[in-house]
Structure formats: structure tokens, C-alpha cells
Amino acid sequence: MVHEDRRRHARQRNKLNELSGKDWIKFTKSWFIHRPEPRGDQKLRHPASFPESLVREFILFFTRKRQLIVDPFLGTGSTLIAAVETGRSGVGFEIANKYAAISRKRIRAALNGNGQEPAESRILWTDVVRADSNKLSEIWKEREYPPADYCITSPPYWNQLKRNSIRQKTRAAKGLDTEYSTDPNDIGNIEDYRIFLNAMKRVFDEVHKVMRPRGYLTIITNNVFTGGRMYPLAFDTVSTLSQEPYAWTPKDEKVWCQNDKTLLPLGVYNAWVGNRHHQYCLIFRKENSPE
């Protein structure tokens, strides 16, 4: 009884999520190993999707039930599927027709399969917007969506998908896409690194405009090794996004250790080329607003 009272009291005090103190602390560890669930046919068509199970853990930490999540680079819809599975609503923007279509199909299947009570399914909603995220705040206003509570997303890793590499050949051999689209507004098609960073910043300015005050943002990204040097994309994402006027306050990183990736023979007996088997989950918060 005393334990139950303590738990109820803790739940009432918890301003951010519905986790127990034990689960809260567990999630604050700065690294994790995540074994993705096996992927179905639909997922295989997107070359760089993140596992729903991973997104789910972030959603459970940064939101409460029935809150609203946004993903400006939706791909095949992992974020919205994780939202549905955890009883949250969500809006995703995706520039490529084919990925938007796959997202819609997968979300329909998730909605049919999540066993929600009818009353709850009326409260929950998702929307896949086939559009350039540069128009995110404009479309948000037109459709009268409420402010978003949380954003989790994975932008293109600059132009890496288009670049030739050993992994790229493996993708082609498996029949996977080697570029997202040929659309010039797809930021993965920008060749120049600085121009890419600014284009990505503009999209996160858009997300800032629709985010509620003190809402969190998680970006899954990585540094990039190309043309014989490292481009610190993850670190530059932190410094670019913290610029005014739509500044996101950097809070932390969590390192996703990918212990199940194959080691490739890169630079053996010649020079240092690392096997990059981790990604960064960067955590930001909206703590000031230019308006």
C-alpha cells in the first residue's frame, strides 16, 4: 500500500513522461546497444531507416500518452508507427512520393493492429504530409494542428547515400535505393557541405516554430568520412542548430552502439579508416523563442 502511494505520488510529480524513477534513470545512460527487430519487405525499400523499437524508447521518455510528435524527414514512417504503438499522435513530412506512400500503408497496418480501445483511437491521429519540410510551419498553420510536444527524426547524412562506397555497392546488390530521390529540394542531393548544413538548419527552424515551449528534439545522425577526411556532421549539427533566432538548446548526446554490424577491411596495411559502428542521438530543447 505504502509502495503504491509512493508510486502514485511519483507519477503525479513527473512533468515529462509516465516512466518510473527506475526506468527514467536507466534511460539517462549516455550509450546503449540496440538490436533492431528483423525488417519486413516494406522497410527494406528505404536505405536508411531507423528501428521503431529505438524510436519508441525515446518517445516514452520525452512524451506522455496522447501528446503530439513531429518528424520532418519521415522516410518510411518509423516515427509515426512508434507513436501509434505508444498511444501518441504524430505528423510526418516526407518529400519523396514513394516513401510517403509506404509510410501511409505501414501506419494503417499499425493502427489496425494496436488493439486500442475505440474511445482512445478517436483521440489518436496521424498524418503523413507529402511535402518539402521547408513549408512545415505554413502547412501546420493551414491544417490547424496543435503545437508539437516532441520531434524525433533522422535527416539525410549529407549526400552520403549518393556517394560510392563499399556499403553502397552492397545496397545496390540487395536491390536497395542508392539515393532517396532526384528532387532538388531533397537535402540529401546537396553537394556542398556548408550549404547542406544551412538547408538542414532551415528545416529545424520550421520545427522550432511549431514546437511548444520546452519541447524536446532528438536527431539521429553521424559524423561522415568521405574523400579522405572526416566531416563532423553530428558535431556541426549541434553548433548549427544552436544559432539564433530559432536556437535549439543542446542538452546531450546518447551514443547508439551498433554491435551487430560487419567489420569491413578498410585501409588495412595502409592507413587509418575506421569502421564507424555507432550513431549519435542528439538531444535539444526549445528554451527560447524569437516571437
Ligand SMILES: C[S@@+](CC[C@H](N)C(=O)[O-])C[C@H]1O[C@@H](n2cnc3c(N)ncnc32)[C@H](O)[C@@H]1O
Ligand atoms: C535518413 S531518411 C529518414 C528515414 C526514416 N527515419 C525511416 O526510418 O524510414 C531521410 C528522409 O528525408 C527525406 N527528405 C530529404 N529532404 C527532405 C525535405 N526537404 N523535406 C521532407 N523530406 C525530406 C528523404 O526523402 C528521406 O526519406
